Amino acid sequence: MTINQLSIFVENKAGALGEITHILAQENIDIRAMSIADTKDFGILRLIVSDEEKAKKALQQNDCIVSITEVVGVAISDEPGSLSRVMELLYTNGINVEYMYAFITISKQYAYVVVRVEDNNKAMKILETNGVKLVDKEDIKNL
Amino acid sequence: MKYWQQEIECASREQITEWQNERLVNTVKRVYENVPYYRQRMDEAGVKPEDIKSIDDLSKLPFTCKQDLRDTYPYGLFACDMEDVVRVHASSGTTGKQIVAGYTAKDLDIWDDICARQLAAVGADKNWKIHVSYGYGLFTGGFGFHGGATKMGAMAIPVSSGNTARQITILQDFGSDVLCCTPSYAMYIAETMEKMGIDTAKLPLKAGIFGAEPWTQEMRLQLEEKLNIKAYDVYGLTEIMGPGVAYECSEQTGMHVNEDHFIIEALDPDTGKPVPDGEPGEIVFTCITKEAFPLIRYRTRDIAVLSHKQCSCGRTFVKMSKPMGRTDDMLIIRGVNVFPSQIETVLLNMGYAPNYQILVDRVNNLDTIQVQVEMTDKLFSDTVTEISKAEHAIEEGLKSLLGVAADVKLVAPNTIARSEGKAKRVIDNRKK
Numbered sequence: 101m102t103i104n105q106l107s108i109f110v111e112n113k114a115g116a117l118g119e120i121t122h123i124l125a126q127e128n129i130d131i132r133a134m135s136i137a138d139t140k141d142f143g144i145l146r147l148i149v150s151d152e153e154k155a156k157k158a159l160q161q162n163d164c165i166v167s168i169t170e171v172v173g174v175a176i177s178d179e180p181g182s183l184s185r186v187m188e189l190l191y192t193n194g195i196n197v198e199y200m201y202a203f204i205t206i207s208k209q210y211a212y213v214v215v216r217v218e219d220n221n222k223a224m225k226i227l228e229t230n231g232v233k234l235v236d237k238e239d240i241k242n243l
Numbered sequence: 244m245k246y247w248q249q250e251i252e253c254a255s256r257e258q259i260t261e262w263q264n265e266r267l268v269n270t271v272k273r274v275y276e277n278v279p280y281y282r283q284r285m286d287e288a289g290v291k292p293e294d295i296k297s298i299d300d301l302s303k304l305p306f307t308c309k310q311d312l313r314d315t316y317p318y319g320l321f322a323c324d325m326e327d328v329v330r331v332h333a334s335s336g337t338t339g340k341q342i343v344a345g346y347t348a349k350d351l352d353i354w355d356d357i358c359a360r361q362l363a364a365v366g367a368d369k370n371w372k373i374h375v376s377y378g379y380g381l382f383t384g385g386f387g388f389h390g391g392a393t394k395m396g397a398m399a400i401p402v403s404s405g406n407t408a409r410q411i412t413i414l415q416d417f418g419s420d421v422l423c424c425t426p427s428y429a430m431y432i433a434e435t436m437e438k439m440g441i442d443t444a445k446l447p448l449k450a451g452i453f454g455a456e457p458w459t460q461e462m463r464l465q466l467e468e469k470l471n472i473k474a475y476d477v478y479g480l481t482e483i484m485g486p487g488v489a490y491e492c493s494e495q496t497g498m499h500v501n502e503d504h505f506i507i508e509a510l511d512p513d514t515g516k517p518v519p520d521g522e523p524g525e526i527v528f529t530c531i532t533k534e535a536f537p538l539i540r541y542r543t544r545d546i547a548v549l550s551h552k553q554c555s556c557g558r559t560f561v562k563m564s565k566p567m568g569r570t571d572d573m574l575i576i577r578g579v580n581v582f583p584s585q586i587e588t589v590l591l592n593m594g595y596a597p598n599y600q601i602l603v604d605r606v607n608n609l610d611t612i613q614v615q616v617e618m619t620d621k622l623f624s625d626t627v628t629e630i631s632k633a634e635h636a637i638e639e640g641l642k643s644l645l646g647v648a649a650d651v652k653l654v655a656p657n658t659i660a661r662s663e664g665k666a667k668r669v670i671d672n673r674k675k
Contacts, residue, residue, distance in 0.1 A: 107625030109618045111655040137627050141634075141652050142618070144625060163657045165618045169625040198626050216625070 101236040102170040102220050104152045109165035110136070110143040120145060120164065127158045132243055133214060135201035146201070148173075148214060148240060172223050173235030175210040183213065186232055193226045195219065203243075212239075245556075247363040247395065248356065251503050252558045259502050259559065264297040266531035267506065271295045271304070274537060277322045280315050281539065298506060301529065306515070307541045309342070312482065317343040323534045333381040334481035344383075344481050345535035351390065353532055354484055357501045358391025361490035364499075364556070365450040365475050367421055369396035374419030374448075376428060377455070378404040383485025384455055388423045391487065404428065407435050414446055421450040426458035426466065426474075433469035443471045452477050454486055457566065459588055463495075476565055482541055483528050489563050494555050497548075497562035504532045507561060508540070509549045512570040520549050523580050525570050526563065544570045546582070572669060574603060576610045579647045583668045586614055586649075589640040595619060600659045604672040612649045614641065617656050 110116045130150035137144045149155050152168055159166045176182040190197060195217050203212035212235050217223045224234060246252050272292045274281040288305045328345045373392035377384025385403055392399035402413055410432055429451055436443060448470060454477035466474045478498050479486035488505055489498035500507045509524030510517055518524035526545045530537040545566035568582030587597045598617040622633050634651050641649045
């Protein structure tokens with residue numbers, strides 16, 4: 101099962117990011133994980149939040165461009181080499197990673213990582229058959 | 244019927260020049276005598292009516308601009324006795340006082356003729372039913388085509404504008420052969436018929452004469468397909484006459500200027516010198532047969548291209564292209580003329596909303612142009628690669644149409660000011 105990520109367009113200008121976090125704060129939205137891709141002109145803010153539909157609505161009402169993207173959440177054991185193993189599994193099976201980032205919150209046992217690939221189902225199947233634990237929407241809620 | 248006045252429309256260049264020489268000389272003499280404003284302007288320029296012997300002397304005459312028309316509002320440039328004026332029309336004037344144009348009975352007769360030439364050129368004859376959806380009133384559109392249709396002996400249907408449901412009923416029940424309206428209204432009628440499930444192939448409608456606003460070749464093809472017609476362009480302006488100043492023929496590659504009544508010039512807007520055929524220039528008209536309101540070297544601010552090439556329709560009048568923009572908004576980027584309308588075309592063709600702003604600057608003596616486009620849901624993706632690809636596609640599209648490279652910058656929605664009335668599309672920092 102995939103998890104939902106909010107993707108938000110951020111214009112490259114002062115205060116743009118602050119406006120977005122302000123809207124989320126007002127709506128009482130909890131941010132679980134985040135990453136920013138930036139180019140010279142614009143950025144894309146990617147968030148895993150407590151309530152993505154509510155967040156999307158609030159942002160759109162404030163003229164933000166938002167989309168919800170399905171991404172794969174991977175729980176890797178918090179020890180050296182586990183991320184490397186996941187990457188190797190994806191690579192050897194011909195799956196390219198568009199981008200990835202880690203969760204801010206970590207459980208005692210696992211580190212959560214968001215992975216964006218072309219074919220979610222294929223990636224999830226490979227990871228699961230190789231014993232990698234996936235993060236689902238319930239896990240996110242329970243963070 | 245192919246021509247309305249074949250002997251005139253297909254006259255030799257020598258004959259046309261002869262008419263123009265004689266009529267220009269008479270007109271200049273008349274306005275100098277009858278219109279104090281012209282006399283003063285010519286005196287200031289040091290030109291006497293005797294100095295104008297042929298059209299080769301045209302460039303000696305001062306230009307007339309929109310401001311001159313405002314300064315002499317409403318009747319100051321009329322060149323006949325007021326008792327001979329039988330009609331006035333006016334242009335709406337969104338940016339100032341309206342412009343008032345007067346007509347004598349003879350002026351109206353000539354106007355009827357040139358509109359009849361347009362109708363004949365699209366195939367109309369006295370058996371046709373002419374559906375006129377241009378507004379009737381001070382606006383010239385309705386009365387212009389109405390007069391042309393009446394003079395031809397065709398049947399005019401004076402529907403005027405608005406009430407789309409009634410327009411469609413009339414198209415179906417009255418059996419209109421040609422629809423005269425603005426291209427955007429034609430599109431609206433076509434789309435409404437589509438929604439109503441009306442098969443346009445079953446309508447007798449054969450042609451459309453669409454003018455009074457800018458439209459693109461893509462729009463022409465769409466209208467032709469949706470309405471199952473041939474779509475023709477027409478050019479006109481209240482100041483000069485109204486619709487029919489220039490008219491499109493079967494070749495559909497530009498509009499023949501009625502040179503027996505109007506002398507057209509295409510000039511470099513900065514230097515005022517003529518540009519050769521094929522190069523964009525500001526269109527300037529001189530009326531040479533009008534009695535009430537004969538404008539001399541009127542600067543239209545429309546930019547178009549002229550062609551003296553032999554036309555396959557047999558007409559010998561020079562052709563002007565559809566105006567590609569206005570001098571008010573023309574930009575010269577690295578020596579290339581660029582119009583905001585071209586940029587808009589690229590965006591619309593690629594499915595984007597026309598929310599853009601153009602920033603022009605000069606960096607190391609090189610002009611730069613940046614087009615800011617508002618991000619849309621359609622353009623947006625969660626990956627940089629996809630957005631960059633879309634951005635690049637717009638840049639390619641702009642380069643191939645404009646002929647100069649433009650940088651595209653994506654900005655947040657609703658950040659480009661939708662200012663009161665007309666949007667500020669261009670910020671030229673070179674002038675600072």
